[in-house]
Structures are given as C-alpha cells and as structure tokens.
Amino acid sequence: SAVKTASPKGMLKMVGRSKKMQAVYKTIGQIAEKDVAVLLTGESGTGKELAAKAIYHHSRRKERPFLAINCAAIPEQLFESEFFGYERGAFTGAHQTRIGKIERCDGGTCFLDEIGDMSMALQAKLLRVLQEGEFERLGGRGPVKIDVRVIAATNKDLALAVQNGLFREDLYWRLKVITIELPPLRKRAEDIPELTEYFIARSGAEYDRPIRHVSEGVLKRFCAYPWPGNIRELENCIRRAILLCTGDIITEEHIESLNGQKEHLPQTLNHKQLMDNLREKLQAVLPDILRLSKQSVHANIIEMVEETIILKALEECGNNQVKAAGMLGISRNTLRHRLKRHIEKRNNIDYSAEQT
Structure with missing residues (x-):
C-alpha cells in the first residue's frame, strides 16, 4: 500500500558489518536525535525504509506516529x-x-519514499x-500548523x-542537509553471509521450516551474483528457496529452480559486454x-546516435514521452x-551524401 505505519514488533533490522554499513550506522547515530530533514539515497532494494525506521526509533519522536508514504503509489491527481x-x-x-x-503524523515522522516522483506543484507545498x-488543506482558507520530521528517499539522481x-x-538543498547513501549489495558482498x-x-520461523543454512556452493553463488534487486532480491530468493527445500539445508537445486534467477544472471553479467561490443562495432566502422x-x-554521428537512442527509448516505453524521458535521464x-529537431532534419540529412 502507499501508506504504512511502523511496528517495532517483528520489524526487519539492518544487518551487515562492512565498512560501508558501519559508516551508515555511524551517521544514523549522529543525526537520529537531531530534528532535521534527512535524504536517503540508493538503488531500489537497498534498505532505505529500514534506515528511515532506524532513525525514527532512535529519535526523540519515537513515541509519536511514523508514517511511510510511497509518492509513486498515489495517483498525482x-x-x-x-x-x-x-x-x-x-x-x-x-x-x-x-x-x-501528513496532519495525522503531527508530532511524528513522515517518510516520503520515491520523493523524485513527486510533482513540482506538490514539491512547493512540501517545501x-x-x-x-x-500547509493548507485543499480548499482551505488559511494555514494549518504542523510539527513533523521529514525523511525522504529516492533511487534517482x-x-x-x-x-x-x-x-x-x-x-533539493533543503533535504540534502543530511544525506545518507545506502550502498548496493554488490558493493558490500562481505555482508551476504550474515544477511543470508x-x-x-x-x-x-515465518514458514515453520527447520532450515539450518545454505550449502557452500549456494553461498559462493550468492557472493558472486551482482544482485541487481539488492537486499530485497536476496530476501525473496531465500524465501522461495525455503518453501522449495524439503530438508534442512538449501542446496543449489533449490536455487536453480527459482523462476527467473537463472535467466536473469547472464543478462546482468553481460551488460558490460554489450557496451564493449557496441564500442568495438563503432571502432570498426569509424x-x-x-x-x-x-x-x-x-x-552528424552525434545526431544519428541521439536520434536512434531517443526513438528506441520511445519504442521501449510505448511512445510514452514521460517514461522515455525518465529512461534517458532528461526532462x-x-x-x-x-x-x-530530429524529425525536421531527418528528410534533409543524408549521412552518405558527403562521400567522395
């Protein structure tokens, strides 16, 4: 759902002893009791909401409400x-x-996930x-006073x-006073055994399955895999393996049978190879x-490449210009x-016309 209330009972905790996570814990400890806005950054699945709850539970507002709102889950209108x-x-x-x-969260902490998806008009009201x-309620005739700590998170630049x-x-600068970056799992691989x-x-315990551990082969695969979905993907992988496992040790057969992982691995590992192949092809024809x-x-080359990228992005996004712009990182x-500009030039530029 778009809105969730934190519950300490059974709550997931932050796990990991790597240097990158130690730096995260240190910063959380330094700023938790300081009543300032915090911006959490990092890829999807890196634990930004867990970090927000950790800040909340170590703050002076821990006895007041905590509200998590996914800015992308509520329609803009x-x-x-x-x-x-x-x-x-x-x-x-x-x-x-x-x-x-937000008014129901008065005196407490409001966690705004995916803040980068908030419209410009709402950004002004949040400011x-x-x-x-x-703030003012819709249709209101005057301001309503509010005392709330805002913790925002984004996986965007x-x-x-x-x-x-x-x-x-x-x-942006108002939120960026305190910024905490949650590292991707591939950059804290030493934490994978403990997370596992x-x-x-x-x-x-949740499924009442007496699983003791994973096999050495599985752990090696876990540590070598880049985990594009980060901690969330690791958790889901283990959750499914536990449901498939009939003994007390998760082996590679339980991982191999997981839908999608076997197919996903080559695609992730080959991304750099695809870029290298593109570079080699350019070098061959240049x-x-x-x-x-x-x-x-x-x-001419820059124009041609840019046009190709834009048209391909539009194709991938079903001609949705907003999604295509987001994919390309432009407005x-x-x-x-x-x-x-490219449409206007397309009928006028002939890339072979300059041949001798």
Missing part, C-alpha cells in the same frame, strides 16, 4: 487531497473535512512544510533531476566514416525539443 487533506466543499463529493496523511511548518527541471532546487543467515532464520566524410562528421521538454 489524488496526492494533494490524500497528503494534505481537504475542506468540506473543496470539490464535488467533498461532503466533510478530511484530515490528510512550505519544511520551511514554515505549515536528484541533482540531475534539478538540472533537467524535474525537481525543485530549493527543496538472518533471512533464513526469519523466513524459516575509420571508413572518417575517411569518406568531408565535413561535419562529428555533428520531457528536452525530449520533445530534440525529437522535433
């Missing part, structure tokens, strides 16, 4: 009324005043909460989003292109401008 609430008569069907989610400690006009710069033991114990072209070779306006 409903977000303002859900988040800030609304007054009676604010719109058709608003028969009574409704308290928003007001951070700067002034107030917010600095790039600011540069592309997709995220407010003032909000933890998830076996947790899921084994000498002839350079020899036969008389002018503007650099500009929608930039995408539309460049697409229009």
Whole structure:
C-alpha cells in the first residue's frame, strides 16, 4: 500500500558489518536525535525504509506516529487531497473535512519514499512544510500548523533531476542537509553471509521450516551474483528457496529452480559486454566514416546516435514521452525539443551524401 505505519514488533533490522554499513550506522547515530530533514539515497532494494525506521526509533519522536508514504503509489491527481487533506466543499463529493496523511503524523515522522516522483506543484507545498511548518488543506482558507520530521528517499539522481527541471532546487538543498547513501549489495558482498543467515532464520520461523543454512556452493553463488534487486532480491530468493527445500539445508537445486534467477544472471553479467561490443562495432566502422566524410562528421554521428537512442527509448516505453524521458535521464521538454529537431532534419540529412 502507499501508506504504512511502523511496528517495532517483528520489524526487519539492518544487518551487515562492512565498512560501508558501519559508516551508515555511524551517521544514523549522529543525526537520529537531531530534528532535521534527512535524504536517503540508493538503488531500489537497498534498505532505505529500514534506515528511515532506524532513525525514527532512535529519535526523540519515537513515541509519536511514523508514517511511510510511497509518492509513486498515489495517483498525482489524488496526492494533494490524500497528503494534505481537504475542506468540506473543496470539490464535488467533498461532503466533510478530511484530515490528510501528513496532519495525522503531527508530532511524528513522515517518510516520503520515491520523493523524485513527486510533482513540482506538490514539491512547493512540501517545501512550505519544511520551511514554515505549515500547509493548507485543499480548499482551505488559511494555514494549518504542523510539527513533523521529514525523511525522504529516492533511487534517482536528484541533482540531475534539478538540472533537467524535474525537481525543485530549493527543496533539493533543503533535504540534502543530511544525506545518507545506502550502498548496493554488490558493493558490500562481505555482508551476504550474515544477511543470508538472518533471512533464513526469519523466513524459516515465518514458514515453520527447520532450515539450518545454505550449502557452500549456494553461498559462493550468492557472493558472486551482482544482485541487481539488492537486499530485497536476496530476501525473496531465500524465501522461495525455503518453501522449495524439503530438508534442512538449501542446496543449489533449490536455487536453480527459482523462476527467473537463472535467466536473469547472464543478462546482468553481460551488460558490460554489450557496451564493449557496441564500442568495438563503432571502432570498426569509424575509420571508413572518417575517411569518406568531408565535413561535419562529428555533428552528424552525434545526431544519428541521439536520434536512434531517443526513438528506441520511445519504442521501449510505448511512445510514452514521460517514461522515455525518465529512461534517458532528461526532462520531457528536452525530449520533445530534440525529437522535433530530429524529425525536421531527418528528410534533409543524408549521412552518405558527403562521400567522395
């Protein structure tokens, strides 16, 4: 769901003794009791919500509400009324005043996951909460005071989003006072054995399965695998293996039979090889292109490559310009401008016309 309330009972805990995780723990310890906004960054599945809950449980607000809100899970057209609430008569069907989610969190901590997906208009309202400690309900006639600590998280490059006009710069700097980066699992592989033991114990108890450990072969595979889904993928892998295992040791046969993992592994490992292959193909044809072209070779190649990338991204995203722009790391306006430019030039540029 889009909104969850933290419960210490049975709550997942942060696991790992690597230097990168020790640095995370140290920062959490230093800032947990400081009543400031925090920005958690890192790939999907690295444990950003766990870090937010750790900050909360070590803060002065630990006896007050903790609310986790996924900014990407609430439709944009409903977000303002859900988040800030609304007054009676604010719109058709608003028969009574409704308290928003953030107001229900007054005095506590609000965790905004996937903050990079919040619209610019809502970003401005959130900035007001951070700067002034107030907001207005939809249809309201005056400000409502609010005392809430905001912890935000993203797996996006917010600095790039600011540069592309997709995220407010003032909000970015307001959140960035304290930034904690959660490392991907592939960069803390020494934690995999401990994480494996933890998830076996947790899921084994949940499913009442007497699993003791994984085999040496499985552990070697775990430590060699890059885990693109990070800790979440490891947990799900172990959870499924426990359900498939009939003994007390998870072996490679239980891992091999997991849907998708065997197919996913080569795709992940071959990404660099694909990039290397692309580079080799360019190097193979560039000498002839350079020899036969008389002018503007650099500009023509860049134009051709950019057009190809844009069209392929649109194809992959079903011609959804917003999704394609996100895939490319540019704003929608930039995408539309460049697409229009390429369409206008397509019938005028002949890349072979410069041959002798």
